[in-house]
Amino acid sequence: MKKNYAFNLLLILISTVTFVAFTGNKNKQLYNPSTDTLRYEGEKHLRNIRQLTFGGNNAEAYWSFDDKQLIFQSDWSQLHNQGCDQIFIMNSDGSKLSDGKKYQLVSTGKGRTTCSYFLKDGKIIYASTHQSGEGCPKSQMFSGGRYVWPIFDSYDIYIANKDGSNPEVLIGGKGYDAEATVSPDGKYIVFTSTRSGDLELWRYEIKTGKLLQLTNTLGYDGGAFFSRDSKKIVWRASRPQGEEAEKYNELLKNGYVEPKSLNIFIADIDGKNVQQVTNLEGANWAPFFHPSGKKILFCSNHHSLAQGGRRFDIFMINIDGTGLEQITNSGIFDAFPMFSFDGKKLVWCSNRNSERKPTRDTNVFVADWIDNPQEVDINFKPVK
Structure with missing residues (x-):
């Protein structure tokens, strides 16, 4: 037995x-490498890349807290005819929404919008100029021979229901208020404002409405995000000096900023213990914390300055400034990386396409994030 x-x-x-x-x-x-037609050689941390938009300029796509949806800005003519960016929501897996459509307009359809984000309760925030006018505010791409970004004083930060209904000013007043993102613990919003006279980072406490200025050094401080544990922030900043400082102030007075010399900084969420992470030439921007909190992804053209600086790739670096590693390798434009809250996926925007043909369209892409690349990732070669 x-x-x-x-x-x-x-x-x-x-x-x-x-x-x-x-x-x-x-x-x-x-995983079948031969079907990964949007992946380029050398992109060892990315698998199963999927394209989610298919025309125009689509940017700053950010995850909902449950990772099921993305909110983004778009000027794609098939979505609207406003002529400048409006805010949309889509499912992160590319499936149709409950109304049978793939994309839902959640801004007013008026003015110009930018920098949208989900709140933890499901509501949304975004910056918009619509209160000062229904049309797209006029701007120029170059000022005094310099490539510039417009800083519209008419931008205020709005809060609305998930479907875009009942938009109300959340953060407003005189000057530019935009580039808002939300802490993972749902307590704070960090944003960029000119309310103090310069482009500085500010923190807004959602429960109380209390404001705290986080930066106070001359230069553009913007595009901030929180770490996964909500204890730190990361952002892009310029630190002009001498003649460059004079030119910076002159441009800002006319409503512009030159995104030419930017580097990545981190600090505690009260603005203390500031640390410069990168010390690279060119524009280093669009940073986001790796889920571990020990690394940062960011966009840069430092490696293409000798060729004109038009190529932008996503890089990863340790928070102490060591271990710089290139993540994307399309040879064109890749930016605005954000990890899903479960840390398994990465969303970003790129000029890439499966035909590998030149295009000015910037679309939204999602991929599986591979923290520890395997042989199949390291030796990946696209099928031609």
């Missing part, structure tokens, strides 16, 4: 090991 019991137990153990080994091998075969 004991012999039969031992024999049966042995059979069960053998079957279990065989099943695990079989399913393990099967799981390893789930």
Whole structure:
């Protein structure tokens, strides 16, 4: 009797090991490199890249707290005819929304909008100029021979229901208020404002409405995000000096900023313990914390300045400034990275397409994030 019991137990153990080994091998075969047509050689941290928009300029796509949806800005003519960016929501897996459409307009359709984000309760925030006029505010791409970004004083930060209904000013007043993002713990909003006379970071406490100025050094401080534990912020900043400081002030007075010399900084969420992470030439911007909190992804053209600086890639770096690593390798434009809240996926915007043809369209892409690349990732080569 004991012999039969031992024999049966042995059979069960053998079957279990065989099943695990079989399913393990099967799981390893789930990734098929030949179908990853949007992936480029050298992109060892990205798998199963999917394109979610298909025309125009689509940017700053950010995850909902449950990772099911993305909110983004777009000037795509198939979505609206306003002529400048409006805010939309879409499902992160590319499926249709409950109304049967793939994209839902959640801004007013008036003015110009930018920098949208989900709140933890499901509501949304975004910056808009619509209160000062229904049309797109006029701007120019170059000022005094310099490539510039417009800083519209008419931007205020609005809060609305998830479907875009009942928009109300959340953060407003005189000057530019935009570039708002939300802490993962749902307590704070960090944004950029000219309310103090310069482009500085401010923190807004959602429960009380209390404001705290986080930066006070001359230069553009913007595009801030919180770490996953909500204890730190990361942002882009310029630190002009001498003649460059004079030119910076002159441009800002005329409503512009030159995104030419930017580097990445981190600090505690009260603005203390500021640390410069990058010390690279060119424009280093669009930073986002790795889920570990020990690394940062950001966009940069420092490696293409000798060729004109038009190529932008996403890089990763340790928060102490070491270990710089290139993440994207399309040869064109890749920016605005954000990790999903479960840390498994990355969303970003790129000029890439499966035909690998030149285009000025900037679209939204999502990929599986591979923290520890395997041989299949390291040796990946696209099918031509």
